[in-house]
Amino acid sequence: MIELTETMNNESVSIFSGIEEMNHEQVVLCHDKKTGLKAIIAIHNTVLGPSMGGTRMWNYASDQDALTDALRLSRGMTLKNSIAGLNIGGGKAVIIGDAKKIKNEALMRRFGKFVHSVAGKYYTAEDVNMTTRDMEYIRMETPYVTGLPEYMGGAGDPSPYTAYGVYMGMKASAKKAYGSDDLHGKKVLVQGTGNVGKHLIEFLTKEGAKVSISDIFEDKIKQITDHFKVDVVDADKVASANMDIYAPCALGGTLNDESLDLLQCDIVAGAANNQLLDEVRHGQALLEKGILYAPDFLINGGGITNVYYEYAGNHSRERVMAQTELIYDTTLNVYDLSQKSGQTPHASAIKIAEERIQSIGNIKLPL
Numbered sequence: 001m002i003e004l005t006e007t008m009n010n011e012s013v014s015i016f017s018g019i020e021e022m023n024h025e026q027v028v029l030c031h032d033k034k035t036g037l038k039a040i041i042a043i044h045n046t047v048l049g050p051s052m053g054g055t056r057m058w059n060y061a062s063d064q065d066a067l068t069d070a071l072r073l074s075r076g077m078t079l080k081n082s083i084a085g086l087n088i089g090g091g092k093a094v095i096i097g098d099a100k101k102i103k104n105e106a107l108m109r110r111f112g113k114f115v116h117s118v119a120g121k122y123y124t125a126e127d128v129n130m131t132t133r134d135m136e137y138i139r140m141e142t143p144y145v146t147g148l149p150e151y152m153g154g155a156g157d158p159s160p161y162t163a164y165g166v167y168m169g170m171k172a173s174a175k176k177a178y179g180s181d182d183l184h185g186k187k188v189l190v191q192g193t194g195n196v197g198k199h200l201i202e203f204l205t206k207e208g209a210k211v212s213i214s215d216i217f218e219d220k221i222k223q224i225t226d227h228f229k230v231d232v233v234d235a236d237k238v239a240s241a242n243m244d245i246y247a248p249c250a251l252g253g254t255l256n257d258e259s260l261d262l263l264q265c266d267i268v269a270g271a272a273n274n275q276l277l278d279e280v281r282h283g284q285a286l287l288e289k290g291i292l293y294a295p296d297f298l299i300n301g302g303g304i305t306n307v308y309y310e311y312a313g314n315h316s317r318e319r320v321m322a323q324t325e326l327i328y329d330t331t332l333n334v335y336d337l338s339q340k341s342g343q344t345p346h347a348s349a350i351k352i353a354e355e356r357i358q359s360i361g362n363i364k365l366p367l
């Protein structure tokens, strides 16, 4: 037994303030000296079903940053899974460390044992710096994992479905902003040409949109310019670029004080999680600037829909595409609600997601 230092006391206060503020059910801190594993499993809400959300591996600047990320991302999964009409709750895990340096079979399998220890209250899948191979290692220790490769009965790469949902959300936004969902001739900037971005670019160029792209890696840019006719924008010039539609498909937090000062566009619709650095303040700032913001957790739900059907045991591509297509109608509903209530689209989408959780929670009978 050790005595708590002042710092540890302060940190424990801030741990519970975040959990209380976002109303998490359970947060598990995982540690294993032999493999060097440090991870956090955040279970936000299990009213609709077991919590589900990917595992992210990141070299966080501090443990507090890792915790904040796990708490915010798992809450986002609750909202995303609910508004997508799925019977799963929200959870997320983060592994702390540089994936290139410390990730190996033993570390992933030890993490799998921790996932198993919450006995099905949390199902994991891929997120940043995780591969289907890692999911295979986790599967060696627990059945509570999705996103497995197709040869293991899994649903395969979720990114094309995520991109399709973003495309649907963008078209619905165009319908609202321009009266037509035709993206032909619209100037769309895709920030981040990774797994989701590249599929989104394909949908957009097929429809005749004038696409420009931005990435921090030359090879990622080349992969796109080799196949598609697009303009390239410097990574630090995105916010001030000439565009009708901005599609953030890199990391979160790109809608912030600095970018909103510069941003001149009609619509923001992209795949990145937690695009609004401050949900309330920056959501409101977009509304006041007359920029239509398609809530990220609504329009990027195609990928989780894909792994959901893997978990449910009745996956088919047609079914996932059909369900993902519903994002178009839900986006329009969100804008209607926002217009009627005067709230931001983000707040309106949260309202729809929370109402579903409450109404389904109400029909549960006590055991």
Ligand code: NAD
Binding pocket: 158, 159, 160, 162, 191, 192, 193, 194, 195, 196, 197, 214, 215, 216, 217, 220, 235, 249, 250, 251, 252, 271, 272, 273, 300, 301, 303, 304
């Ligand atoms: P990815 O890692 O494959 O691609 C991200 C790309 O963004 C990379 O090419 C990276 O170089 C680039 N990038 C990073 N910082 C940048 C910057 N400052 N400017 C421009 N480009 C930058 O990731 P992904 O799977 O394509 O996911 C993209 C985003 O969508 C992430 O925020 C992810 O959390 C979110 N998301 C993904 C899925 C999915 O199915 N993959 C589902 C839901 C949400």
